[in-house]
Structure formats: structure tokens, C-alpha cells
Amino acid sequence: MILFLxxxxxxLNFCISSIxxxxxxxxxxxxxxxxxxxxxxxxxxxxxxxxxxPMTVLNPKSVSDIAVTIKHIWNLGPSSELTxxxxxxxxxxxxxxxxxxGVVINMESLNVDEIKVYGxxxxxxxxxxxxxxxxxxxxxxxxGLAPRSWTDYLHLTVGGTLSNAGVxxxxxxxxxxxxxxxxxxxxxxxxxxxxxxxxQNGELFHSVLGGLGQFGIITKARxxxxxxxxxxxWIRVLYTxxxxxxxxxxxLIFAEKAFDYIEGFVIKNRTGLLNNWRLSFNPQDPxxxxxxxxxxxxxxxxxxxxxxxxxxxxxxxxxxxxxxxYISSTLFQTEVTYVDFLDxxxxxxxxxxxxxxxxxxxPWLNLFIPKSKIHNFAEVVFGNIVKGTSxxxxxxxxxxxxxxxxxxxxxxxxxxxxxLVAFLASSVPSSNxxxxxxxxxxxxxxxxEYCERAHLGVKxxxxxxxxxxxxxxxxxxxxxIFKQRKSIYDPLAILAPGQGIFSKSITFS
Numbered sequence: 001m002i003l004f005l006x007x008x009x010x011x012l013n014f015c016i017s018s019i020x021x022x023x024x025x026x027x028x029x030x031x032x033x034x035x036x037x038x039x040x041x042x043x044x045x046x047x048x049x050x051x052x053x054p055m056t057v058l059n060p061k062s063v064s065d066i067a068v069t070i071k072h073i074w075n076l077g078p079s080s081e082l083t084x085x086x087x088x089x090x091x092x093x094x095x096x097x098x099x100x101x102g103v104v105i106n107m108e109s110l111n112v113d114e115i116k117v118y119g120x121x122x123x124x125x126x127x128x129x130x131x132x133x134x135x136x137x138x139x140x141x142x143x144g145l146a147p148r149s150w151t152d153y154l155h156l157t158v159g160g161t162l163s164n165a166g167v168x169x170x171x172x173x174x175x176x177x178x179x180x181x182x183x184x185x186x187x188x189x190x191x192x193x194x195x196x197x198x199x200q201n202g203e204l205f206h207s208v209l210g211g212l213g214q215f216g217i218i219t220k221a222r223x224x225x226x227x228x229x230x231x232x233x234w235i236r237v238l239y240t241x242x243x244x245x246x247x248x249x250x251x252l253i254f255a256e257k258a259f260d261y262i263e264g265f266v267i268k269n270r271t272g273l274l275n276n277w278r279l280s281f282n283p284q285d286p287x288x289x290x291x292x293x294x295x296x297x298x299x300x301x302x303x304x305x306x307x308x309x310x311x312x313x314x315x316x317x318x319x320x321x322x323x324x325x326y327i328s329s330t331l332f333q334t335e336v337t338y339v340d341f342l343d344x345x346x347x348x349x350x351x352x353x354x355x356x357x358x359x360x361x362x363p364w365l366n367l368f369i370p371k372s373k374i375h376n377f378a379e380v381v382f383g384n385i386v387k388g389t390s391x392x393x394x395x396x397x398x399x400x401x402x403x404x405x406x407x408x409x410x411x412x413x414x415x416x417x418x419x420l421v422a423f424l425a426s427s428v429p430s431s432n433x434x435x436x437x438x439x440x441x442x443x444x445x446x447x448x449e450y451c452e453r454a455h456l457g458v459k460x461x462x463x464x465x466x467x468x469x470x471x472x473x474x475x476x477x478x479x480x481i482f483k484q485r486k487s488i489y490d491p492l493a494i495l496a497p498g499q500g501i502f503s504k505s506i507t508f509s
Contacts, residue, residue: 050095071191088157129159169261175403186216189490210410213496229307237326261305288329
């Protein structure tokens, strides 16, 4: 037995030591990096809570580099421990883009064709999976066009957002970003390069969208475009009554010619709120606004945007605002360029970076909540669990499920309307108080425990679970299809190990 175990140990050590050489010998246009600084960067992410070192980082110059690397690992068979994770701009929250002891692919180094914009009746743009959405915006605007659906933060890669869903305030109208893709090029877990669309390799197409990187790496995508506006009328109003707030939100997502962006957020125990807004927004009634007190209150902000060009008028905006039941003294609005509106979070990022408040732990929690349960959720969570919102925004807004394709891998509640509720907290290092990491994580845990105890039918967005049983519960009726797709497109479970859904099986045969 001792001799047998010794042989296994020697064999494993030999395999592990020989792997870097076998990778280095691959015919690539790009290169592998074993530099400690680069490995350390790949071991971290935006969440700043998990750290897992890869063996190496691939900096591909072509799609072939990715395919050759994955094919090589596939050919090593199940006896190899090597796995592969695609990393975009490093904005995963809980190690989802990590590959412990494996290969992390730096998708931003992928040097494929330039961003190519096509006009006509049905305009689109072809982009690399490693391209940032902000770059796509800037390039498409040169043609008077822009993607239809966004995320709130644009410094993310195409492959990253399409592997999840890509949700923002435009989703009520156009659906998430995964509902605005025509075609993709994918490298599967066997190293095969496959072009796919609804009509061509449709099963792979729908598997990858919202598939958490489990079925393939997105190397190219064709994104639908629309005529771009030049300006945005940006509006905020406040509510004290949650029922009135959600009723107005739900009314607006079905209103014709109303707004192009609808979100909302919760404000609790914030001092001098409207005075802070005055830095960027103009109150319609300055005198009444100055008398409004937010101290110690729970408020709900409806945030709206109407895209326009300089010759447009705002009769429709005024009409729809007149039908809403917000606190009249809290109407604030401003006009900004389309780019400044879409890139608004990056503007805040620059300010936070200057104060050293960006590169801190981000224990975020994102939930999809059925419309029928949102009031139960709000009563308990905003009434009893969340004591304040000074750690970061708490977003809340409804989306229309009819704009989501049920054939994709993403999981949503079983109702026609559901809410995205996102707790986007940043923690202060070394703090033991309400702004500390442990406090926020405990608050998240209490929220999830309540949702489960009350059977609200909640689904996590950007999900994170630690057992396959939990993943099975998350996917529900989709689990068997999800497993079947995994067995077809990544049968050795090489891809995206950081998600923790499947483990690569190790054999000694």
C-alpha cells in the first residue's frame, strides 16, 4: 500500500511539473505568463473576498490560442487537474473567474478583428468577447448607433456580462443584454470553435447565454443596435409609501412612449439627501425641496431617463410625470449627454478611487424577486433587517419576463413581472461596525434565510453556492437540462471551475 501511494505521489508530481513545459510548447501567437505579479492579479477579483492562484495566465492574441490551449487540456484527459477560467475585467464577486492551479485566460488581450459596425434597417456590431462595453459605445456612436441594453457599469467585457445576463434600467423594454445578441463564436470545453445563433447550433447559443461560463468561452458576439440619442433627461423623485412606489414603477414599464430607463433605489437613514442631489440635479421647487428632511426615514427613489435629441420636446415626459404619485417637492431633474449618463458609475468610480474607497471588499447580493412577494420582502428586509444604506446603493426595479428568452441558461422567478433588488455594499477594511465586512455578510445571510424561510421563490442573480445540491435547487426544473448541456459541451468540467457548480473528476487510470 505504501509503495502504491508512493507511485501515485511520484506520478502526480511528475504530471504537475511537466504541465508548464507542455503548455509552453503549444504553438501560440500569444503567450503564457508565470510572473508572480500577474498571477497575483488573476487570483483576485472585484469582490476582494476570495483569492485563488492559477498556475499560469494565458494572454491570447487569437481565438486559436484559446482553442489550442483548451484542446490540449482536454487531450490530457481526466487524470489532469488543469482547469480553465476566462477572465474579463476582473469584476466577478466571489472567485467565479478563478481557476485554482489552472489556466486563467486574460480575455482583454484577445486581439481579434476591430469593432465592426453595420448599419441598415437592422444594425448590429461585431465585437470580441474581451471587448469593454464602454469601447463599444464610443465606437458605435461614431455611426449614430448604440447597443439597446446595458449594465449600469460599462467597464465590463462582453463575454462577462453575456455569461450572466446583463441587466440595467433598459431591461423592461429591450430585455437583458442576452436578449440582444444575434450570433456568437464559442470555444467549447473540448477546444472546438463553434459559430452559433438561434438558427445555427441553437442549443449551444442558448446554453452559453447566462450560462456562467459552463459551456464555452465567448470569443466573438454580434450585438443588436439602435439609433443613438445625443442627450438624456435624467429625473429623480421620492416616495415614502412602498406600495405607491412599486405601483408607479409597474405602470411605467408598460407605458408607451414614456421613459427609456426605469430604476429605483431604497434610501434609509440618510442625512441631507436632497442637498446632495443639488450637486448634480435641479429641484423643480427649490423652496419646498429645502424644507424636505430625509433624516431617519425610509424613502424610495424612482429614477427615470428619457433619451432625446436637441430638437425634441418633453410633452410626453410631463404627461407621464403628472400621472405619478411621488412627493411633489422632491422632483429633481437634469440634462446630460448620453455618454455621461450611461457611464455615470465610472464617474463615481474615479472619485472613489481618489479616496481609496474603490479597491475594498464588495459583499454584493443580487436577487430576482417575484412581483407577488415584493411587498412581503420589503416589509421584512427594509423594515427589520437593513438598518441603513450608507454602505452603498440598494437598487430595486421591475422587469418584464416576456423580454427574457426562457431557452437561455439564466434562471428567473416564475412570474410575468419580477424585481431586481441589488444590495451593492462596500465594506470598510478593519471596521467592526455596520460598514464592516462581517456585519454586511451577516445582513446578507439574514436576508437569504428570510427568503428561504418565507418561500418567496427568490432567485439569486450572479449566484454563488457552495454545494451542488444548492445549485440544483437554484436551477430547479432547468437542472437536468443544465447538466445535460454540460456533458455535451464541457464533459470533463474544464471550464469555469470558480463557479463551484461542477468539479473536474480526477482518475489514476
